[in-house]
Amino acid sequence: MNTLPDFPWDRLEQHKERAGAHPDGIVDLSVGTPVDPVPQLVQNTLAAAANSPGYPLTHGTKELREAAAGWLRRRHDVTVDASDVLPLIGSKEFVAWLPTYLGAKRVVFPELAYPTYEVGARLSGAAPMASDGLLALGPQHVDLVWVNSPGNPTGRVLPPEHLRKVVAWARERGTVVASDECYIELGWEEQPVSILHPDVCDGSHEGLLAVHSLSKRSNLAGYRAAFVTGDPALVRRLLHVRKHAGMLMPGPVQAAMTVALGDDEHVDAQRELYAARRARLRPALERAGWRIDHSTAGLYFWASNGENAWDQVSKLSEIGILVAPGDFYGPAGKRHIRIAMTATDERISAAVRRLQ
Numbered sequence: 001m002n003t004l005p006d007f008p009w010d011r012l013e014q015h016k017e018r019a020g021a022h023p024d025g026i027v028d029l030s031v032g033t034p035v036d037p038v039p040q041l042v043q044n045t046l047a048a049a050a051n052s053p054g055y056p057l058t059h060g061t062k063e064l065r066e067a068a069a070g071w072l073r074r075r076h077d078v079t080v081d082a083s084d085v086l087p088l089i090g091s092k093e094f095v096a097w098l099p100t101y102l103g104a105k106r107v108v109f110p111e112l113a114y115p116t117y118e119v120g121a122r123l124s125g126a127a128p129m130a131s132d133g134l135l136a137l138g139p140q141h142v143d144l145v146w147v148n149s150p151g152n153p154t155g156r157v158l159p160p161e162h163l164r165k166v167v168a169w170a171r172e173r174g175t176v177v178a179s180d181e182c183y184i185e186l187g188w189e190e191q192p193v194s195i196l197h198p199d200v201c202d203g204s205h206e207g208l209l210a211v212h213s214l215s216k217r218s219n220l221a222g223y224r225a226a227f228v229t230g231d232p233a234l235v236r237r238l239l240h241v242r243k244h245a246g247m248l249m250p251g252p253v254q255a256a257m258t259v260a261l262g263d264d265e266h267v268d269a270q271r272e273l274y275a276a277r278r279a280r281l282r283p284a285l286e287r288a289g290w291r292i293d294h295s296t297a298g299l300y301f302w303a304s305n306g307e308n309a310w311d312q313v314s315k316l317s318e319i320g321i322l323v324a325p326g327d328f329y330g331p332a333g334k335r336h337i338r339i340a341m342t343a344t345d346e347r348i349s350a351a352v353r354r355l356q
């Protein structure tokens with residue numbers, strides 16, 4: 001346990017205080033936590049399912065699994081059997097425990113990445129390795145490779161040809177590929193594709209897992225609602241361990257998630273809110289001297305004005321805007337900042353005004 005890094009956001013405290021001292025209040029763009037309401041339909045379903053005295057199934061209800069399979073088919077041209085869907089209590093817990101479930105000894109993740117991939121490797125006692133070039137990894141066996149497209153923090157989309165190469169590399173070596181697809185509904189200038197799409201995996205899900213979260217697409221971060229699907233044999237193994245470990249999604253949340261997966265209207269409406277925020281914030285940042293890299297999808301701008309990341313954080317905190325330094329996500333981020341679009345329209349307007 002003592003090999004775990006410090007929780008990165010604790011290091012932002014002093015900048016948060018400074019931003020909070022702005023007379024018109026802080027504009028917090030440092031975390032990707034949704035701020036818009038939970039869709040009414042989903043709230044109503046949660047409330048109606050409140051009388052839930054018995055234990056829920058680890059595997060989830062049949063309706064939930066079918067709703068997940070239906071959504072993947074409808075929105076992402078991916079066909080999975082509903083029995084190969086496994087609910088997760090938000091995707092973070094799964095990211096943190098997957099290496100342990102697999103008994104992994106060596107785990108690879110992107111050089112700029114969501115910190116929990118490394119945390120998961122450390123929790124399981126595996127060797128963590130940040131690398132974007134699989135060919136450079138040498139002959140040592142790798143048990144698990146994480147990909148994340150659209151990526152956090154960069155908003156980069158991995159094209160199907162890239163994902164195909166990862167799948168081919170992994171299949172030659174018996175390596176599991178886990179694809180974190182929690183931003184897949186948020187493609188802007190590029191459309192992300194799932195690792196389970198036939199153009200990527202040639203119709204076989206062997207050795208592949210796709211992880212999906214409703215936190216961002218449906219504003220359900222507070223419900224803890226996600227699922228994993230893919231290789232039937234792997235999903236069975238995961239189900240077996242999670243049954244023993246009591247990793248049960250609460251019944252009312254299962255009901256709410258089923259309805260959320262069946263409804264595209266709220267997802268499209270939320271997308272429009274983020275698109276409008278992007279369209280206002282981007283030119284304001286550019287006018288103020290920031291260059292935006294990647295960021296063709298997802299919830300963040302990956303930006304740089306060429307200075308050290310912490311100097312950029314400091315500069316923005318002086319005008320009451322809090323952002324995350326790029327080195328939270330790996331040393332390659334030391335000259336970037338990550339700016340989240342998860343603030344109300346009113347707070348985005350405040351940020352745009354202050355950047356002038």
Ligand SMILES: Cc1ncc(COP(=O)(O)O)c(C=O)c1O
Binds near residue numbers: 032095
């Ligand atoms: C890349 C990535 N994966 C997983 C998560 C975790 O999402 P949740 O646990 O809410 O499903 C996040 C949250 O920001 C993320 O950015």
